[in-house]
Amino acid sequence: MQWTSLLLLAGLFCLSQAQYDDDPHWWFQYLRSQQSTYYDPYEPYPYEPYDPYPYGVDEGPAYSYGSPSLPDPRDCPQECDCPPNFPTAMYCDNRNLKYLPFVPSRMKYVYFQNNQISSIQEGVFDNATGLLWIALHGNQITSDKVGRKIFSKLKHLERLYLDHNNLTRMPGPLPRSLRELHLDHNQISRVPNNALEGLENLTALYLQHNEIQEVGSSMRGLRSLILLDLSYNHLRRVPDGLPSALEQLYMEHNNVYTVPDSYFRGAPKLLYVRLSHNSLTNNGLASNTFNSSSLLELDLSYNQLQKIPPVSTNLENLYLQGNRINGETLAKGGGDWLSISLERHDSEC
Ligand SMILES: *[C@@H]1O[C@H](CO)[C@@H](O)[C@H](O)[C@H]1NC(C)=O
Ligand SMILES: *[C@@H]1O[C@H](CO)[C@@H](O)[C@H](O)[C@H]1NC(C)=O
Ligand SMILES: *[C@@H]1O[C@H](CO)[C@@H](O)[C@H](O)[C@H]1NC(C)=O
Ligand SMILES: *[C@@H]1O[C@H](CO)[C@@H](O)[C@H](O)[C@H]1NC(C)=O
Numbered sequence: 001m002q003w004t005s006l007l008l009l010a011g012l013f014c015l016s017q018a019q020y021d022d023d024p025h026w027w028f029q030y031l032r033s034q035q036s037t038y039y040d041p042y043e044p045y046p047y048e049p050y051d052p053y054p055y056g057v058d059e060g061p062a063y064s065y066g067s068p069s070l071p072d073p074r075d076c077p078q079e080c081d082c083p084p085n086f087p088t089a090m091y092c093d094n095r096n097l098k099y100l101p102f103v104p105s106r107m108k109y110v111y112f113q114n115n116q117i118s119s120i121q122e123g124v125f126d127n128a129t130g131l132l133w134i135a136l137h138g139n140q141i142t143s144d145k146v147g148r149k150i151f152s153k154l155k156h157l158e159r160l161y162l163d164h165n166n167l168t169r170m171p172g173p174l175p176r177s178l179r180e181l182h183l184d185h186n187q188i189s190r191v192p193n194n195a196l197e198g199l200e201n202l203t204a205l206y207l208q209h210n211e212i213q214e215v216g217s218s219m220r221g222l223r224s225l226i227l228l229d230l231s232y233n234h235l236r237r238v239p240d241g242l243p244s245a246l247e248q249l250y251m252e253h254n255n256v257y258t259v260p261d262s263y264f265r266g267a268p269k270l271l272y273v274r275l276s277h278n279s280l281t282n283n284g285l286a287s288n289t290f291n292s293s294s295l296l297e298l299d300l301s302y303n304q305l306q307k308i309p310p311v312s313t314n315l316e317n318l319y320l321q322g323n324r325i326n327g328e329t330l331a332k333g334g335g336d337w338l339s340i341s342l343e344r345h346d347s348e349c
Pocket of ligand 1: 102104105
């Protein structure tokens with residue numbers, strides 16, 4: 001089940017304990033995933049790059065390939081496993097490594113996650129110019145110990161997992177071939193305007209759970225970006241310009257207090273916007289800010305709104321609980337669906 005559905009079900013539970021037992025159907029609207037290319041933010045890590053890959057998601061050393069008596073003629077760092085029948089992958093995950101072993105030139109998929117690696121030394125990927133995926137999540141990599149040119153030479157790299165590390169700055173320069181960039185759960189404090197320059201194929205950018213205060217216009221040029229997760233940061237403003245292909249924008253748990261007029265016109269395919277747990281007031285919103293015809297879901301819960309902002313009639317789910325909207329305003333508000341999501345405010349969930 002997707003994370004979003006879980007979230008809603010949790011909310012539902014509270015709701016049904018409150019006063020809407022008699023209307024159990026409204027949330028079925030929520031089942032709309034077929035309408036879009038929905039990215040699951042908690043998609044499993046890439047243990048299985050291609051279908052024919054014979055191993056499951058087990059991380060232990062219990063691979064069933066070969067046997068100890070079968071010599072592997074190809075080079076493989078002794079700390080790692082290089083399955084003979086999947087010659088372009090190298091497994092070095094979950095083994096207390098403190099450094100990165102040199103990557104042989106034939107590798108396309110390398111897995112170093114969940115170790116104690118704190119640096120990415122210059123040269124370590126120099127021979128492996130065909131790398132497609134690098135998994136380095138769950139280590140202790142600090143920005144000062146990332147070689148300056150480490151990634152830019154990897155002209156084919158599509159996925160880079162650097163989440164759950166100790167990064168304080170955006171890594172870079174990054175190869176233009178990237179499709180997914182995972183930088184969540186670090187301590188990055190800003191995204192410079194040029195940090196993501198030229199990443200024309202980037203479709204998903206994960207920056208949640210950092211300490212980001214400022215992203216400037218860094219997102220604007222990402223013309224393939226579909227998912228942007230900036231939740232759990234310290235942003236006071238929305239990004240200066242949205243990517244035009246964007247479908248999912250997650251900014252919950254920040255300090256955003258204003259959204260410019262016509263802001264969402266820059267992203268005509270936008271379907272889901274989450275801005276819950278921010279500092280939005282009606283004064284910070286132009287009258288038509290959220291009246292965007294592509295939006296299906298808008299979460300404005302836990303802000304400081306006193307009035308229901310105008311929304312498009314296409315919107316399927318609007319969350320407004322945890323604001324300061326009073327009953328009178330409510331009565332003048334929209335249809336039943338609107339009041340239902342509002343009432344969660346009172347149910348002490
Ligand atoms: C890197 O590639 C060069 C040229 O093919 C080769 O001579 C060298 O041994 C390789 N280095 C390692 C550590 O594999
Ligand atoms: C990384 O952060 C963790 C948690 O804050 C800390 O325990 C660890 O010492 C840090 N490692 C480095 C290399 O800074
Ligand atoms: C982006 O993707 C397209 C289509 O897959 C590919 O032809 C192109 O080379 C990629 N761009 C870069 C900079 O890698
Ligand atoms: C929302 O936008 C539509 C089309 O742009 C417009 O017709 C409608 O009046 C707007 N709704 C509100 C409440 O302003």
